[in-house]
Amino acid sequence: MLFNLFIMNTPSHISHGMWRHPESRSLEYNDLDLWVDMARIAERGKFDAIFMADIFGLYGEFRGSWDAIAEHAVQFPVSDPSMLISAMAHATSDLGFIYTNSILQQHPFSFARSASTLDHLTKGRIGWNVVTSVSKNGSRSMGLPSIVEHDERYRWAQEYVEVTYKLWEGSWEDDAMVKDRAAGVMSDPRKIHKINHKGERYSVEGPHLVEPSPQRTPTLFQAGASSAGMAFAARHAEGVFMISGPPQASAAKIAKVKALAAEAGRGPDEILFMEGLTFVVGSTEEEARRKEAEYDEWNDVEAQMAVMSGTIGVDLGSADPDQPLTDLIETAPGMRGTIQLVIDTVRGRTATVRDLLAFSTKQWRVVGTPESIADKIEEYHAAGVDGINIMSMLVPGTYTDFADHVIPVLQERGLAQREYAPGTLREKLFPGSGPRLGDNHPVASYRKSV
Amino acid sequence: MLFNLFIMNTPSHISHGMWRHPESRSLEYNDLDLWVDMARIAERGKFDAIFMADIFGLYGEFRGSWDAIAEHAVQFPVSDPSMLISAMAHATSDLGFIYTNSILQQHPFSFARSASTLDHLTKGRIGWNVVTSVSKNGSRSMGLPSIVEHDERYRWAQEYVEVTYKLWEGSWEDDAMVKDRAAGVMSDPRKIHKINHKGERYSVEGPHLVEPSPQRTPTLFQAGASSAGMAFAARHAEGVFMISGPPQASAAKIAKVKALAAEAGRGPDEILFMEGLTFVVGSTEEEARRKEAEYDEWNDVEAQMAVMSGTIGVDLGSADPDQPLTDLIETAPGMRGTIQLVIDTVRGRTATVRDLLAFSTKQWRVVGTPESIADKIEEYHAAGVDGINIMSMLVPGTYTDFADHVIPVLQERGLAQREYAPGTLREKLFPGSGPRLGDNHPVASYRKSV
Numbered sequence: 001m002l003f004n005l006f007i008m009n010t011p012s013h014i015s016h017g018m019w020r021h022p023e024s025r026s027l028e029y030n031d032l033d034l035w036v037d038m039a040r041i042a043e044r045g046k047f048d049a050i051f052m053a054d055i056f057g058l059y060g061e062f063r064g065s066w067d068a069i070a071e072h073a074v075q076f077p078v079s080d081p082s083m084l085i086s087a088m089a090h091a092t093s094d095l096g097f098i099y100t101n102s103i104l105q106q107h108p109f110s111f112a113r114s115a116s117t118l119d120h121l122t123k124g125r126i127g128w129n130v131v132t133s134v135s136k137n138g139s140r141s142m143g144l145p146s147i148v149e150h151d152e153r154y155r156w157a158q159e160y161v162e163v164t165y166k167l168w169e170g171s172w173e174d175d176a177m178v179k180d181r182a183a184g185v186m187s188d189p190r191k192i193h194k195i196n197h198k199g200e201r202y203s204v205e206g207p208h209l210v211e212p213s214p215q216r217t218p219t220l221f222q223a224g225a226s227s228a229g230m231a232f233a234a235r236h237a238e239g240v241f242m243i244s245g246p247p248q249a250s251a252a253k254i255a256k257v258k259a260l261a262a263e264a265g266r267g268p269d270e271i272l273f274m275e276g277l278t279f280v281v282g283s284t285e286e287e288a289r290r291k292e293a294e295y296d297e298w299n300d301v302e303a304q305m306a307v308m309s310g311t312i313g314v315d316l317g318s319a320d321p322d323q324p325l326t327d328l329i330e331t332a333p334g335m336r337g338t339i340q341l342v343i344d345t346v347r348g349r350t351a352t353v354r355d356l357l358a359f360s361t362k363q364w365r366v367v368g369t370p371e372s373i374a375d376k377i378e379e380y381h382a383a384g385v386d387g388i389n390i391m392s393m394l395v396p397g398t399y400t401d402f403a404d405h406v407i408p409v410l411q412e413r414g415l416a417q418r419e420y421a422p423g424t425l426r427e428k429l430f431p432g433s434g435p436r437l438g439d440n441h442p443v444a445s446y447r448k449s450v
Numbered sequence: 451m452l453f454n455l456f457i458m459n460t461p462s463h464i465s466h467g468m469w470r471h472p473e474s475r476s477l478e479y480n481d482l483d484l485w486v487d488m489a490r491i492a493e494r495g496k497f498d499a500i501f502m503a504d505i506f507g508l509y510g511e512f513r514g515s516w517d518a519i520a521e522h523a524v525q526f527p528v529s530d531p532s533m534l535i536s537a538m539a540h541a542t543s544d545l546g547f548i549y550t551n552s553i554l555q556q557h558p559f560s561f562a563r564s565a566s567t568l569d570h571l572t573k574g575r576i577g578w579n580v581v582t583s584v585s586k587n588g589s590r591s592m593g594l595p596s597i598v599e600h601d602e603r604y605r606w607a608q609e610y611v612e613v614t615y616k617l618w619e620g621s622w623e624d625d626a627m628v629k630d631r632a633a634g635v636m637s638d639p640r641k642i643h644k645i646n647h648k649g650e651r652y653s654v655e656g657p658h659l660v661e662p663s664p665q666r667t668p669t670l671f672q673a674g675a676s677s678a679g680m681a682f683a684a685r686h687a688e689g690v691f692m693i694s695g696p697p698q699a700s701a702a703k704i705a706k707v708k709a710l711a712a713e714a715g716r717g718p719d720e721i722l723f724m725e726g727l728t729f730v731v732g733s734t735e736e737e738a739r740r741k742e743a744e745y746d747e748w749n750d751v752e753a754q755m756a757v758m759s760g761t762i763g764v765d766l767g768s769a770d771p772d773q774p775l776t777d778l779i780e781t782a783p784g785m786r787g788t789i790q791l792v793i794d795t796v797r798g799r800t801a802t803v804r805d806l807l808a809f810s811t812k813q814w815r816v817v818g819t820p821e822s823i824a825d826k827i828e829e830y831h832a833a834g835v836d837g838i839n840i841m842s843m844l845v846p847g848t849y850t851d852f853a854d855h856v857i858p859v860l861q862e863r864g865l866a867q868r869e870y871a872p873g874t875l876r877e878k879l880f881p882g883s884g885p886r887l888g889d890n891h892p893v894a895s896y897r898k899s900v
Contacts, residue, residue: 027629031570071637083568086482117530120529121480179477185521186522187521189517189519205591206591300634
């Protein structure tokens with residue numbers, strides 16, 4: 001299985017409140033030393049990559065304002081992840097760097113140039129997490145009147161990747177970069193092509209400004225959970241990131257995307273599925289539970305409610321955390337399914353909003369000894385999950401615990417690599433694939449036929 | 451005086467043909483090791499900064515096509531400079547990183563975020579070289595029908611910097627980032643402001659996504675030589691980069707910009723002027739001349755003609771390098787002044803196109819012993835030049851020669867620093883200034899009054 005260190009360039013990514021823990025280094029997120037240390041921890045644990053999430057704009061409002069977003073650090077402030085990569089790359093040799101770039105954030109011509117530059121500098125260790133932004137505020141900060149409608153965002157994403165594919169795959173032929181010192185020829189203009197893209201949103205002449213990088217197209221990741229998102233992933237992604245909860249839920253999502261991928265002419269093993277989980281590791285179950293309880297003392301319920309509000313699109317700000325969940329079924333119809341699940345599985349009809357919040361974080365939390373955690377990961381593996389995005393409770397404690405204690409057990413069981421495979425990120429994730437995407441991926445149609 | 455290592459993320463920046471020299475490492479420009487080595491050379495020489503030029507798009511056409519641009523590597527291919535910075539920053543402690551970002555290249559909201567991120571990661575060592583792009587091809591690759599007219603580009607730049615100033619200076623008050631672990635408060639929303647910019651080209655809600663970085667606004671550089679460019683520099687720049695040739699030419703330009711700066715209410719010492727020069731260093735004059743002759747064997751006349759054509763806006767492609775210059779006076783009226791200068795000073799009426807090209811490179815080349823080079827630099831100093839952007843002939847040989855042989859002589863004469871001043875790039879360049887821009891700079895009007 002593959003393992004990624006999952007994080008955002010922000011003081012509080014997912015386990016809100018944990019930045020206050022005395023051992024947390026989250027507040028050092030603007031210091032390169034923290035990032036270089038994390039890259040080294042990840043490489044020590046033979047993780048495949050650091051997967052850098054991002055949010056381009058403020059989270060949705062809560063209690064009618066973004067006060068709680070700021071006070072409780074709900075992924076705000078948030079710095080640019082791409083700027084961290086070259087320092088981490090220079091301190092490592094095999095670790096991959098998957099970073100998020102929203103189609104909202106940069107023109108594809110500029111983005112393609114930056115991504116190719118990074119693919120060179122890392123010797124082919126770059127992955128791109130393609131996202132269509134959800135932040136209304138982010139849209140308005142980029143001059144768009146409001147959020148672009150969901151399906152339209154995916155049509156936009158389709159054109160965006162098309163432009164990047166043309167630049168990465170079609171602009172330079174393989175032997176265009178000559179570098180002939182004796183003849184004094186750097187590159188062969190007959191083998192470098194303007195792309196002359198003219199589409200609905202973009203008009204791009206080209207050529208690509210960067211010579212072909214090891215992977216050309218970075219390894220492609222996606223995390224969309226909507227039907228438009230899954231269709232996009234099925235067509236384009238080489239890795240899909242999910243936060244599904246129990247293994248059965250992962251399995252259901254994997255089946256859906258694989259079916260769509262088959263329709264798009266892609267093979268069942270061309271997409272890797274990664275589940276987001278966090279871990280609390282102890283040398284005994286009891287120690288792990290004690291550690292979890294200690295972590296939970298730092299939990300920030302207000303931040304969680306703000307996140308939950310943003311996620312479900314209902315402002316939970318008016319809800320008392322101790323209010324019975326049954327009340328909410330009426331006021332927040334969009335949550336009915338989840339609420340019913342909590343009522344059924346947690347505390348029956350006395351369940352409160354607090355129980356809902358606890359449920360929503362605990363569904364992606366695994367607590368135990370390295371052995372019991374490995375057992376749980378095996379369940380995900382059996383359900384068809386190819387890898388885990390390790391989310392943090394403590395930065396960087398969660399990652400060091402996993403790298404130093406869980407990975408060795410997984411290695412014993414043959415579930416985690418002991419050494420890196422050679423080559424680019426793509427070759428490491430898909431052994432035998434070669435550094436470039438295969439011929440049945442949409443990129444292939446933009447290559448010049450030889 | 452200040453000294454910068456001047457370079458572009460491309461295999462051939464200025465001394466075209468030198469990439470073929472056996473000792474050149476220019477072809478390694480996509481390898482981080484080269485950049486980390488250069489940062490260390492620069493810091494060893496107590497240089498103030500690495501100044502990274504950029505070109506966003508292809509150079510102008512030559513012989514009616516861009517074939518020569520590709521074959522002779524006229525600043526093509528060209529990778530993204532910003533991606534190099536964190537690796538170089540992590541390998542150094544005091545060196546500044548001045549990088550070029552064209553207003554064409556990125557939306558100001560995205561750019562401001564990246565620049566603030568870098569200013570954090572480098573602990574305040576970032577400078578921004580503001581450019582309005584000149585590449586017609588670059589414009590067309592970003593969806594603009596053709597090049598934007600010159601003065602209009604500076605109006606665009608004016609709005610662009612205004613947006614960034616609002617984000618950097620006006621969005622977060624000084625004490626907005628609370629980081630109070632005990633109270634569980636990350637930041638104070640009452641002290642973080644949306645900017646709600648509505649201008650001709652941009653509409654930006656804000657807030658800035660990054661908490662205030664050490665300098666907030668990166669140290670600002672500019673290189674415009676036109677009147678609109680000089681007016682912009684006078685108003686905004688803290689450093690002006692020139693390639694003027696002899697010291698008297700530098701002095702004339704400095705006087706012009708200083709007069710404009712005074713009109714804009716800025717003091718005579720608020721702008722530093724840097725001249726671009728390259729150096730060939732020998733232990734004797736004779737050795738230096740021999741080395742120069744050896745370097746000149748690699749000189750690529752075709753590339754030079756392409757560059758000269760782009761610079762003067764006349765396609766020199768039809769000119770035989772051995773054609774008498776007198777012929778050209780008729781066909782290229784825009785060059786009359788320069789041509790007459792070469793005829794007058796170089797070889798009289800037998801001067802050829804080749805002489806013109808040699809003249810244009812030699813005017814920014816200083817050849818000699820460390821002592822005679824220091825003498826020449828003193829002449830620039832006496833003419834009011836505050837610093838030198840060291841352009842390369844050999845990468846990285848030119849820089850190591852300068853750092854190891856010329857700098858010690860300049861230090862002896864009190865013209866180069868022996869140790870770095872503490873603090874941010876701004877504080878290093880303007881001792882006693884504090885990390886942020888002063889109150890008579892336009893940024894000040896975007897600050898919240900306390």
